[in-house]
Amino acid sequence: MLEMLLQILVSGVAMGFIYALVGIEYTLVWNVTGLLNFGHDKFITLGAYLFVALLVKTLGLPLYLAAILSVVIMYFFGRLVSNGLFAPLSNLPPLYAITGTVMMGRIIYETVRIIWGVNAFTVLEWLSGTLNFGGIVITKANVAIIGASLVIVIGLQLFLQKTRLGTSLRCVAENKTATALMGIDVRKSTALTVGISAAICGIIGMLITPLYNVSGTMAAGIVTKGFASGVIGGFGYLPGTIVGGIFLGILEAFSVLVIPAVYKDCVSFIVMILFLIIQPKGLLGKGQ
Amino acid sequence: MLNPIKTSFFQNVVKRIRLWGLAGLTVWMLAVPFLTSSNYFLFLMLQIFINTIIVMGLNIITGLTGQMHFGTGAIFSLGAYTSAIVTTRLGVSPWVGLLCAVLMGLAVGIGLGYPGLKVRGVYLWLITIAFNQVVNLLERNMVGLTGGTQGIRGIPYFSLFGKELSGSREIYYLYFALTAFIIYLAWRICHSRFGRTFRAIRDNEDSMSCNGIDIAQKKILAFIISTVFACFAGSMYAHCYNYITPNAFADLSTNYLVMMMVGGIGSIPGCVIGAAVITLLPEYMRSLQQYYWLIFSVITLLMTIFAPRGLISILTGDLEDSVLGRLQLRSKMGGEKNGQNNFEA
Numbered sequence: 001m002l003e004m005l006l007q008i009l010v011s012g013v014a015m016g017f018i019y020a021l022v023g024i025e026y027t028l029v030w031n032v033t034g035l036l037n038f039g040h041d042k043f044i045t046l047g048a049y050l051f052v053a054l055l056v057k058t059l060g061l062p063l064y065l066a067a068i069l070s071v072v073i074m075y076f077f078g079r080l081v082s083n084g085l086f087a088p089l090s091n092l093p094p095l096y097a098i099t100g101t102v103m104m105g106r107i108i109y110e111t112v113r114i115i116w117g118v119n120a121f122t123v124l125e126w127l128s129g130t131l132n133f134g135g136i137v138i139t140k141a142n143v144a145i146i147g148a149s150l151v152i153v154i155g156l157q158l159f160l161q162k163t164r165l166g167t168s169l170r171c172v173a174e175n176k177t178a179t180a181l182m183g184i185d186v187r188k189s190t191a192l193t194v195g196i197s198a199a200i201c202g203i204i205g206m207l208i209t210p211l212y213n214v215s216g217t218m219a220a221g222i223v224t225k226g227f228a229s230g231v232i233g234g235f236g237y238l239p240g241t242i243v244g245g246i247f248l249g250i251l252e253a254f255s256v257l258v259i260p261a262v263y264k265d266c267v268s269f270i271v272m273i274l275f276l277i278i279q280p281k282g283l284l285g286k287g288q
Numbered sequence: 289m290l291n292p293i294k295t296s297f298f299q300n301v302v303k304r305i306r307l308w309g310l311a312g313l314t315v316w317m318l319a320v321p322f323l324t325s326s327n328y329f330l331f332l333m334l335q336i337f338i339n340t341i342i343v344m345g346l347n348i349i350t351g352l353t354g355q356m357h358f359g360t361g362a363i364f365s366l367g368a369y370t371s372a373i374v375t376t377r378l379g380v381s382p383w384v385g386l387l388c389a390v391l392m393g394l395a396v397g398i399g400l401g402y403p404g405l406k407v408r409g410v411y412l413w414l415i416t417i418a419f420n421q422v423v424n425l426l427e428r429n430m431v432g433l434t435g436g437t438q439g440i441r442g443i444p445y446f447s448l449f450g451k452e453l454s455g456s457r458e459i460y461y462l463y464f465a466l467t468a469f470i471i472y473l474a475w476r477i478c479h480s481r482f483g484r485t486f487r488a489i490r491d492n493e494d495s496m497s498c499n500g501i502d503i504a505q506k507k508i509l510a511f512i513i514s515t516v517f518a519c520f521a522g523s524m525y526a527h528c529y530n531y532i533t534p535n536a537f538a539d540l541s542t543n544y545l546v547m548m549m550v551g552g553i554g555s556i557p558g559c560v561i562g563a564a565v566i567t568l569l570p571e572y573m574r575s576l577q578q579y580y581w582l583i584f585s586v587i588t589l590l591m592t593i594f595a596p597r598g599l600i601s602i603l604t605g606d607l608e609d610s611v612l613g614r615l616q617l618r619s620k621m622g623g624e625k626n627g628q629n630n631f632e633a
Contacts, residue, residue: 036410088593094409095356096596099549102542103589110582224421227414235411262429269418276407276415 006136008253014142016249017149018208022226023233023241024156025200031173031236032193033082033090035097039105040226043198044219046108047074047205052123052214053116063126071202078198082191109216120215127210141210148207152200153242160238169193221265225252228272234282243283317464321457330456332571334528337467338521339563343547344474344556345517350545351554352483353510354490355404359416361540362423363515366392367522368532369427372440375527382446386523393519397512404511405504420541427534439533443526459528466524470517475556477513486510487554546588552600561599 022040029037037043050073055066081104089100127141160166171179172189180186205219212218225248230236233244248268255267275282321330342364349357370392371385403415427434434440445454446462453459477483485506488496497503526532543566551562573580595601 036413085589092593092596095350095354095553096549096592098356098410098413099545100589100592102545103585103592106542106585107582107589110585114578114582224417228418231411231414260429263425266422266425269422272418273403273415276411277403280407280411 003136007138008256009250010136010138010146011142012250012253013246014145014249015252016229016246017145018204018222018245019225019229019248020242020245021149021152021200021204021207022223023229023245024153024238025197025204026223026226027230027236027238027241028193028197028200029086032169032190033086035086035090035101037086037197038098038101039103039108040197040201041219041223042105042108042112043074043078043201044205044208044223045214045216046077046112047071047198047202048209048214048218049112049116049205050074050202051206052121052126052209056123056126057121063123067206070206071199074202075195075199078195078201079191081198082194083187086190086194087187113216118216120213120218122213123209127207139210141207145207148203152203156196157238165192225265225268228268231272231280232275232283234284235280237282237284240282240284247283321460327456330460331528332568333460334456334463336564336567337463338525338528339544339547339567340467340560341470341521341524342518342544343551343559343563344470345514345521346544346548347554347556347559348474348477348486348517349510349514351548351559352478352486352490353507355507355510356409356413357416357514358413358541358545359400359419359423360514360518360544361537362420363393363396363518364522364525364540364544365427365532365534365537366396366423367519368526368537369434369440369522370519371523372443372526372532373433375444376440376442382444382523382527385527386520389519389523390516393516394512396519397515398508400515401508401511404507424534424538427537434534437534439531439536440526441531443530443532445530446527463524463528466520470520471556471560474517478556482506482509548598549596550588550591550598552598553596555598555600558598558600561603565599 022044025043026037026040029035029040047070051066051070055061055070056063059066061069085100085104089097092100127144129140130137131140131143132138158166160170168179168184169189169192171182171184172186172193176186179189204222208218208222226245229245229248230241231244232248233242234240248271251271252264252267255264259267320333324330342360346357346360349355367389371382371389374380374388375382375385400416400419404412407415428437430436445452445459447453448458448462453462485496485501488501489503489506489510493503547562547566548559549562550566551560552558569584570580573584576583591598
């Protein structure tokens with residue numbers, strides 16, 4: 001019984017970290033550009049496709065080289081989107097901005113569909129198998145998710161808090177006019193942030209490849225829960241988003257014990273609605 | 289901003305052309321079931337009617353009142369399911385089903401309106417997305433009530449004066465009348481005190497509440513009108529196709545939003561044009577095959593940026609709020625800014 005609970009806990013935490021990563025990825029963009037990137041599920045899909053379809057299946061690169069390369073490509077893709085699309089969109093009223101990002105997502109989805117077809121595929125040898133920690137069996141995928149997420153979360157916090165570049169990014173998020181007056185190139189910083197966000201999307205895409213098959217709609221479910229994790233932890237506040245994501249992952253994993261598994265996805269949405277109505281500042285009370 | 293070159297004579301001509309155009313369109317709409325032999329085309333027209341009604345509702349909540357709303361697809365499906373379940377399980381007339389769907393719309397509107405009071409902007413968008421997902425999940429999984437992914441079959445047609453309207457021609461005329469009624473209603477709402485209040489809430493909520501307008505009541509009213517329209521359309525959908533599945537409603541919310549924005553947000557003729565264009569376009573662009581959605585998305589994205597007021601703004605030359613219009617204006621006014629875009633949604 002205890003082992004089962006522990007296994008549920010670990011898989012919940014792993015999913016929670018995925019939600020937290022999604023949360024981080026869109027919160028970065030939200031803080032800097034004021035845009036909610038509703039195309040980010042397609043960013044994640046694109047990352048997974050780049051990794052699996054292009055680099056591994058077509059070019060036959062070794063897995064780890066392909067992983068690094070796809071993250072780099074995603075970073076530059078993010079910069080491109082930032083300069084080409086987010087810059088004009090962030091001047092428009094929110095409704096147009098949101099529709100713009102939704103349409104961008106659709107464009108990515110259609111491009112992916114035309115290039116690689118509608119059939120889902122997967123890489124069998126990527127993060128498959130299990131590890132045994134003294135009787136508790138944990139899949140390698142979950143270990144990789146937790147490990148990689150921890151590295152990203154800690155690395156990002158160190159980068160944002162300790163380096164000059166990271167500080168300038170936080171300044172842009174705080175006050176664009178003042179930042180520009182201090183001689184920081186707002187456009188460049190924005191491009192850097194969106195690039196980092198897209199790179200994180202690429203990593204998420206790779207991490208969830210063992211969980212879902214690679215297909216056009218693979219990320220549709222997790223991104224809405226990513227939004228939920230942001231709302232629960234405190235919207236626009238990075239540590240809050242991480243806490244919210246892990247909270248949501250664990251809650252969802254344990255909800256299976258109480259309600260039928262098919263309604264598992266409802267839990268996060270209902271919790272999000274409740275938080276928005278009752279506690280809009282989030283768990284840590286620092287949301288916007 | 290009126291162009292000073294437009295004389296009253298010119299305006300009269302425009303008005304007359306518009307009237308004749310509308311009359312011609314009505315005659316064509318009335319005659320079309322006899323002009324075409326294709327049932328498929330009539331069904332497309334029915335689809336346009338249904339979409340028009342939904343977009344009318346969405347226009348009132350998003351276009352006029354400026355509240356984000358992404359749950360249209362879910363509300364539409366709730367209307368369809370309510371009507372379908374009531375008529376197939378209880379065996380009542382489809383008109384009772386329609387009434388039940390409208391009551392459902394009322395309930396959902398009140399239910400969604402209250403969170404709409406507490407949260408604004410993107411948060412409302414998130415709530416409605418979550419609502420969309422929850423409704424779709426429930427419809428998929430409550431097999432006992434909704435038939436799960438199999439959906440509901442054998443939904444009866446509307447009947448009028450004891451005669452079942454099963455031919456596509458009869459349904460066409462009934463739906464044409466219903467749609468005309470709804471468009472008239474939406475037009476009246478738009479140009480009444482309510483419509484002006486809604487617009488004022490969109491433009492400046494605080495100043496409105498200072499002027500003694502009950503914002504909460506008006507916002508909920510706008511929500512209710514939009515959800516009732518969507519549920520009404522849902523019932524029409526169920527009784528025209530006789531068969532509904534959750535898959536038909538899965539990804540509709542974006543579509544309705546696109547219809548409204550491509551046609552012209554906030555404008556009733558614009559919304560009708562949008563609904564018609566977006567419904568017909570895939571049928572007449574078959575030659576583009578798999579590239580259709582890609583090209584369509586790119587065009588929509590470009591329109592969002594360069595002509596946010598939609599097709600209607602291009603047709604009437606009323607481009608002030610668009611980027612193109614702003615550029616023109618800026619060059620006219622010697623680089624001065626047009627000022628705040630008052631279209632904060």
